[in-house]
Amino acid sequence: MNSRITISVSDATGKVAYGTTDVTNGQQTFNVRGSENVVLTLTPNEGFRVSQVTVNGEDRTTDVVNGQLALGNLSANTTVSVRFGAAGEFTKVVIGSDKMVTFCPLADADLSTLNLKAYTGGGFNRQTGVLTMMRVYDVPAGEGLLLKGEPGTYEIPYSQSYSVYSNLLKGVMTATNVSATEGGYENYVLGSGSKGVGFYKVGSAGASLEAGRAYLQIPAETAASRGVLNLRFDDEDEATGVDDAARLNSKDEITNNNVLYDLQGRRVEQPQRGLYIQNGKKVIVK
Numbered sequence: 001m002n003s004r005i006t007i008s009v010s011d012a013t014g015k016v017a018y019g020t021t022d023v024t025n026g027q028q029t030f031n032v033r034g035s036e037n038v039v040l041t042l043t044p045n046e047g048f049r050v051s052q053v054t055v056n057g058e059d060r061t062t063d064v065v066n067g068q069l070a071l072g073n074l075s076a077n078t079t080v081s082v083r084f085g086a087a088g089e090f091t092k093v094v095i096g097s098d099k100m101v102t103f104c105p106l107a108d109a110d111l112s113t114l115n116l117k118a119y120t121g122g123g124f125n126r127q128t129g130v131l132t133m134m135r136v137y138d139v140p141a142g143e144g145l146l147l148k149g150e151p152g153t154y155e156i157p158y159s160q161s162y163s164v165y166s167n168l169l170k171g172v173m174t175a176t177n178v179s180a181t182e183g184g185y186e187n188y189v190l191g192s193g194s195k196g197v198g199f200y201k202v203g204s205a206g207a208s209l210e211a212g213r214a215y216l217q218i219p220a221e222t223a224a225s226r227g228v229l230n231l232r233f234d235d236e237d238e239a240t241g242v243d244d245a246a247r248l249n250s251k252d253e254i255t256n257n258n259v260l261y262d263l264q265g266r267r268v269e270q271p272q273r274g275l276y277i278q279n280g281k282k283v284i285v286k
Contacts, residue, residue, distance in 0.1 A: 003032050005071075006079045007040070011142060013106070013173050014044035014084035032078075038071040044084045045174070048106065051085030085141065090155045091212070095147060098197045102190050102214035103145045103156075104171025110159035112137040116149030119233060121168030123276075126222045130230045131199065136165065144169030144214030146190070148233070171214045178207045178215045186223040188216040199229045260285075 007016050008027035015022045018030055018040055032038060042050050042064060053061045053069060056079055063069055071078065086106035095101050095116065103118070111118045120143065122134035133146055140161040146169065147154075178187050180202045188199035189207045199216045201223075209215060216229070260268045260276040268276060271285045 003074050004077045005030050005032050005038060005074060006077070008079065008081045010081070010083045011173055013048045014042065014050070014082070016080070016082050017041040017043065032074050036073065038074055040069045040071070040080065042067050042069060042082060044087075047087055048084045049087045050082070051107075052081075052083045054081045055079070086158060088158075090157045092153055092155055093147060093212070094153050095149050095151055097151055098192050099150065100146060100148050100190065100197055102169070102209075103147045104173060104212050104214050105139055105141055105143065105145070105156065105158075106173060106212065107141045107158040108161035109139045109141075109156050110137070110161075111139060111156060114149075114154055114156065116147055116154055117233075117235070119146045119148065120144070120165050121146070121216055122166075122234065124168065124218050124222060124229070126224055128230070129226055130232050131168070131216070131218075133231055133233045135233070135235045136163070138163045140164070142171050142173060143167060144171035144216075146214070168218065169214045169216055172209050172211065174211050176209050176211075178202055178209055180204055180206065181220065182217065184220055185217040186220050186225075188218065188229060190216075193228065195228050198231055201225075201227050 005018070006027055006029045007018060007023045009016055009023050009025055012025040015024045017023075018038070021028070021030070042053070044050055050061065050064055050067075052059065053064055055071065060069065069080070071080075091106055091109075093101065093103050117135055118137070118139065119133035119135050122132045124131050136145070138159075138161050139145065140163060143165060144167055178189060180187060187202045187207075189202055189209065190198070191200045193200055202215075207215070218229075260271050276285060
């Protein structure tokens, strides 16, 4: 009797080969003859390792030998899930003279003991052009972050994370060319330009990001064709100097102090219990 095998790979930091087909991200389903011996080859990218393998929900990581998982004759539908993680106990990141850099951890990371600050993109106010950055400490793999600190090289330790964030920053684990727009979003990358250090809109030619970086996505109708975004850090009082005059002269910011926005920058008329952005700062509605 024929059966099916579904192979799921959680990210693009490795591949699982079944026959001549590679699964690198997402999942694929294959038909399997009842007498066929199934052997999967698991190949992590450089700097990664096989982190976890489950078969029908059962942990089978220790059954991977020399990069191969033998499943034998399959008589029933089977689901194999593979996760790749970073090799080693920490990753290094360099912060230059701008004192900011985007970062995407290859594995769950703990930033609570370092002399730098890590932020997610918490929300965007389209009236003021302010992007609110929310400080975080416990970060899951693949999360897009903005790191802020004195110039130098930092070792970021890996540690199991239990956090989930709503985040406008998108991390990349492999070298990526970021287009100007993507699925209804305007894309921005961190840079130093005529208005200082901030997130600048990606041009028509796109922007190249190396592995372990991040870019910013704002809904197109919310971004309002802004070329550069203001930054406000939720643990600090002032915004950065990027386009600061436009922020301070905004009548909307002065007269609409009670307006609430969700973490995606959308105006909320009837807020429910939860976290919102008001006048560029986060507030909790109970």
